[in-house]
Amino acid sequence: MSKRKAYYASKVKRATHMLFYKRHKKPGVKGWELRKTIGSDYPKVLRIMDDFLKPLDLQVKTVFEEGKHVEKPTQEQLDKARFLVELRGELAPKEAKMIGWRIDDLAGLAIAISYIISKKGKSPRKEIDELLREKLPGWKVGINIDRYVKYGYLAQDENEQLYLDWRTSAEVDQKALVDLLLKAEQ
């Protein structure tokens, strides 16, 4: 192995440990942490890691502050961003069950996210509660919404308004979800 290859192989290994293993309450690693441990060339190291992950149907995801998409990020934006490893492709419905989600819970999450998107980013908890009660048992609805909030899919403010939170920005392609729902309507 050339010296240069060995150099990057060692850095990719370190980055893999940092991104796969839970370090904080919130998954993933901040850019500045990667810079500190791996060096200023960490974006290149992550690109190489991403190539390694491709055949495994995984990818390195960058979540910028406030969930915004950034085309050409600056060093500062990268340092403040969170880097995660996530599924690159799609799950089959049976696989969703395997990763700990019951179809009811997942449907509730999908409805809550879609409804908040349709309401331009925020909705009273009461409305989502009523919507979910139409198809899910009433006793479960409150527990489920709390769970979505706890996991970081939704956020709730002191006025009981629900918003999309960081995990939705990281895991859900919101534009594609809206497109698919609108197509389904046609």
Place this chain on the structure above:
Amino acid sequence: MDEKIKRIEKVDIVRTFIKVWHPIIEFEQISIQSLAEALRYWESLVPLNERWNEMTPTEIESGKATREELVNQRILRDEAFSQELEDFWQELKKQVAQTGKNGKIRYQSFVYAETYKETVNRAFMTSFLITYGYATLEIHPLEEEMFIAPCEKPTVKTSNKQLVSIPIALTAEDWEKWKREE
């Protein structure tokens, strides 16, 4: 679109959702190294009864001290505490107006100061601002962020909500890290 959401079947929404859902991968695992580290810690840990013995208070002969002596020892302050708290509240309001967002400011931005000693003092004063209803503390546990929002007027607890104590660690290492990043 919300009409469509209301009409869609449960199975169909799940089928649609999993096409655009890319769940995060994360592992939790104990390694041989972490087990070895934990065992080393356990071996060096002094038994509880010995640690408690160390903490037994010794009897001290009591006496009287004048106010001046307490001020000299920095136990009491020259300025009346309520006045100092009031000034600190005004400072918080000013900083929020200048650099805050949505009527609040990051805890670190407000509390951390040039020296660690001053930082500890500001954290101490901030705890009183919150306890006495001059400000509220907002915690975002997932983002690991805290914000302080000054109240327009000091608020008195009127609801029946349970009061909670929030311990906030303020180590010299944290302060040094913040200072370096500044």
